[in-house]
Amino acid sequence: MTSRLQSARQTDSVFHTEDLNIYYGNFLAVRDLSIDIAKNSITAFIGPSGCGKSTVLRCFNRLNDLIKSFHIKGKIYYHDQDLYASEIDPVEVRRQVGMVFQKPNPFPKSIYDNIAFGPRLLGYKGDMDELVEQSLKQAALWDDVKDKLKAFGTDLSGGQQQRLCIARAIAVQPDVILMDEPCSALDPISTLKIEDLLQELKEKYTIMIVTHNMQQASRASDYTAFFNVEANSKGQRTGYVVEYDRTEAIFQSPKEQATQAYVSGRFG
Amino acid sequence: MASTTDHSSPMNRKRSAATRLIDDGFVWGTTAIAIAVGLLLAVIALQVGEDALPAIQKFGLGFLVSNRWSVIDGEFGALTQIYGTLVTSFIALLIAVPIGVGVAIFLSEDFLPPRIKQPIVFLVELLAAIPSVVYGLWGIFVLIPFLSPIGIWLNANLGWIPLFSTAPAGPGIYAAGLVLAIMILPIIAAISRDAMVAVPAELRQAAYGLGATRWETIFQILLPAGFSGIAGGVMLALGRAMGETMAVTMLIGNSNTIDSFSILSQGSTVSSLLANQFAEAGGLQVSALMYAALVLFGLTLVVNVLAEIVVRRFSLKL
Numbered sequence: 001m002t003s004r005l006q007s008a009r010q011t012d013s014v015f016h017t018e019d020l021n022i023y024y025g026n027f028l029a030v031r032d033l034s035i036d037i038a039k040n041s042i043t044a045f046i047g048p049s050g051c052g053k054s055t056v057l058r059c060f061n062r063l064n065d066l067i068k069s070f071h072i073k074g075k076i077y078y079h080d081q082d083l084y085a086s087e088i089d090p091v092e093v094r095r096q097v098g099m100v101f102q103k104p105n106p107f108p109k110s111i112y113d114n115i116a117f118g119p120r121l122l123g124y125k126g127d128m129d130e131l132v133e134q135s136l137k138q139a140a141l142w143d144d145v146k147d148k149l150k151a152f153g154t155d156l157s158g159g160q161q162q163r164l165c166i167a168r169a170i171a172v173q174p175d176v177i178l179m180d181e182p183c184s185a186l187d188p189i190s191t192l193k194i195e196d197l198l199q200e201l202k203e204k205y206t207i208m209i210v211t212h213n214m215q216q217a218s219r220a221s222d223y224t225a226f227f228n229v230e231a232n233s234k235g236q237r238t239g240y241v242v243e244y245d246r247t248e249a250i251f252q253s254p255k256e257q258a259t260q261a262y263v264s265g266r267f268g
Numbered sequence: 269m270a271s272t273t274d275h276s277s278p279m280n281r282k283r284s285a286a287t288r289l290i291d292d293g294f295v296w297g298t299t300a301i302a303i304a305v306g307l308l309l310a311v312i313a314l315q316v317g318e319d320a321l322p323a324i325q326k327f328g329l330g331f332l333v334s335n336r337w338s339v340i341d342g343e344f345g346a347l348t349q350i351y352g353t354l355v356t357s358f359i360a361l362l363i364a365v366p367i368g369v370g371v372a373i374f375l376s377e378d379f380l381p382p383r384i385k386q387p388i389v390f391l392v393e394l395l396a397a398i399p400s401v402v403y404g405l406w407g408i409f410v411l412i413p414f415l416s417p418i419g420i421w422l423n424a425n426l427g428w429i430p431l432f433s434t435a436p437a438g439p440g441i442y443a444a445g446l447v448l449a450i451m452i453l454p455i456i457a458a459i460s461r462d463a464m465v466a467v468p469a470e471l472r473q474a475a476y477g478l479g480a481t482r483w484e485t486i487f488q489i490l491l492p493a494g495f496s497g498i499a500g501g502v503m504l505a506l507g508r509a510m511g512e513t514m515a516v517t518m519l520i521g522n523s524n525t526i527d528s529f530s531i532l533s534q535g536s537t538v539s540s541l542l543a544n545q546f547a548e549a550g551g552l553q554v555s556a557l558m559y560a561a562l563v564l565f566g567l568t569l570v571v572n573v574l575a576e577i578v579v580r581r582f583s584l585k586l
C-alpha cells in the first residue's frame with residue numbers, strides 16, 4: 001500500500017464525485033453524477049436494470065479500466081485525491097477499495113488460500129492462520145468451514161461461497177468495500193446473515209452496495225441513491241441519480257415522484 | 269403425461285416416435301464408434317505383438333537395455349532408439365512448453381489489439397499445417413548449418429558435461445529435438461490458449477479486484493485454473509514428438525549405436541529406425557522392428573498414464 005494513498009484516510013467523506021460522466025466509447029452510460037460517500041456508512045444504489053449502478057460502482061475501484069472503451073469526464077476524489085489522476089496506480093486503488101461481485105467467484109483453490117490470496121499479494125508478514133480465522137469469523141463463515149480449510153472454496157454452497165468472497169475481500173483490510181448485488185443468488189437466511197454482517201463491517205469499513213431488494217436497502221443502508229434511466233434524443237439510454245439522501249428520507253418522504261413510485265413498487 | 273396432452277392446447281407436448289428413435293440411435297451409434305476405436309487399437313496392438321513374438325522370445329527384456337542393433341549378427345536391442353526417442357522429445361518439450369505457454373498467455377490476454385492478434389493466432393496455427401518433410405528440409409539446409417558452430421562451441425567449452433561430450437557432425441539428436449520443438453509449439457500454444465481463454469471472466473475480475481497485477485493474475489489464477497487444459501495440450505504434443513518420423517529421420521543422423529549421452533552426437537529414434545529399415549528388412553529383423561514398435565506403443569501409453577495422473581492430482585476444479 002502506498003503512502004500516497006494512505007495519507008489522507010482521516011476525512012469524513014471517502015468518495016466525492018463532481019459532474020461525473022461515464023462513457024463506454026461514444027455511449028454515455030451515466031451522466032452528471034455528483035455525490036459524497038460518508039465514511040463508515042452503508043450507501044445503497046437502487047434503480048431499474050441498466051441504469052448504470054454497476055458501472056458507477058466499478059468506477060470507485062477502477063475496475064472499469066479493464067474495459068477498453070471505458071472513459072470518464074469529470075472527477076472522482078478519494079479522500080481528496082483525484083482517483084483518475086495519471087500518477088494513481090489502479091492496482092493500488094484496488095488494494096484499498098475491495099469488491100464483492102454479484103456472482104460468487106471464489107478461486108479454484110482451498111478456502112484457506114482464497115482468503116490468503118490478497119494478504120500474500122500485499123506481502124503480509126503477520127500470522128496468516130490468525131488472519132484467515134479472523135476474516136472468516138467476520139464474514140460469519142468460520143463455524144461452517146473451520147474443520148475443512150483445505151477444502152476447495154468452489155465446493156461450498158452458493159451462500160457460503162459469497163461469504164467466502166466477503167471474507168476474502170476483508171482479509172486485506174481495505175478502506176472501502178464495494179458490493180454489487182451480493183445477495184442476488186442467495187436464500188433469505190443467507191441474505192439476512194450478510195445484512196447483519198454489513199452492520200458489523202461498517203464499524204471498520206465504508207460500504208457501497210448495489211441492490212434490487214428494496215427491503216434490503218431500507219433495512220441495511222444509511223444512505224440511498226436512486227438511479228433512473230432516460231433515453232436522450234439519440235436514443236442512448238443514459239442513467240442518472242434522481243435522488244440521493246438518507247435512507248429513511250428516500251423511503252418515507254422522497255422529494256421526487258419517480259423515487260416514490262420506485263420504492264413503493266409502482267414503477268414503470 | 270397423458271393429462272397434459274388432453275388440453276386443447278395448440279402446442280404438441282408429445283415427442284414423436286421419430287425424434288425418440290433419432291436420440292436412441294445417436295446414443296447407440298456413438299457407443300458403437302467408441303467401442304470400435306478401442307477395438308481397432310487392440311487389434312493393432314495384437315497384430316504388432318504377434319509379429320514381434322519371435323524377437324520377444326529371443327531377446328526378452330534384454331532388448332530394452334541392449335544398444336546393439338546388428339542385422340549381420342542377428343542381434344537386436346533398442347536402447348539407442350528408446351534413448352533417442354525420449355531425449356529428442358524431452359528437448360522438444362523443454363523448449364516448446366515455456367515458449368508455447370508464453371505465446372498462449374500473450375495471445376489470450378489483451379496485450380495486442382484484435383486486429384493484430386487474430387492474424388498471429390492464425391499464423392501460429394498454420395505452423396501446425398506445414399508437412400514434416402518440409403521441416404526436415406528446412407532443418408537440413410537452414411537449421412543444421414546454423415547450429416553447427418554453436419554445437420562446436422558447446423563441445424569445446426562445456427565438453428566436460430556429458431551432454432556435450434562429442435563434437436557435432438552435422439545432423440544429430442539436438443537438431444532433431446529442436447525441429448520437434450518447433451513442430452509441437454503450435455499444438456501447445458493453441459490448446460493452452462483455449463484453456464486460458466476458457467477461464468471464467470469472474471476469476472480474472474476477482475483477482476484484479478483484490479489488487480493483483482496483471483502478472484500476478486496470470487501466474488497465480490489463470491495458469492493454475494487452465495492447468496489441466498495446458499497439460500492436456502502438452503501431452504498431445506509429447507505424443508506427436510515421440511511418434512514423429514519424417515523430420516526426425518532426416519535430421520537425427522540415424523546412427524544405430526550409442527556410446528555417449530551427448531546430444532550433439534548422432535542417434536536414432538524408434539520411428540526413425542522403423543522408417544529406415546522396414547523396406548529392406550526380412551526375417552528376425554522384421555520381428556525386432558515390430559518389437560521396437562511395440563516398445564514405442566508402450567512408452568506412449570506410460571507417458572499418457574503418467575500425465576493423466578499428474579493432471580488429476582494437480583488440476584483445479586472450476
Ligand SMILES: Nc1ncnc2c1ncn2[C@@H]1O[C@H](COP(=O)(O)OP(=O)(O)OP(=O)(O)O)[C@@H](O)[C@H]1O
Pocket residue numbers: 024027029047048049050051052053054055056067069237239
Ligand atoms: N462493458 C460495457 N460496454 C459497453 N456498454 C456497457 C458495458 N457494461 C455496461 N454497459 C452499458 O451500460 C449501461 C449500464 O449498465 P450497468 O451494468 O451499469 O447497469 P446496472 O444498473 O448495473 O443494471 P443491473 O441492475 O441489471 O445490473 C447499460 O446500458 C449497459 O448496456
Ligand SMILES: [Mg+2]
Pocket residue numbers: 053054055180210
Ligand atoms: Mg449491475
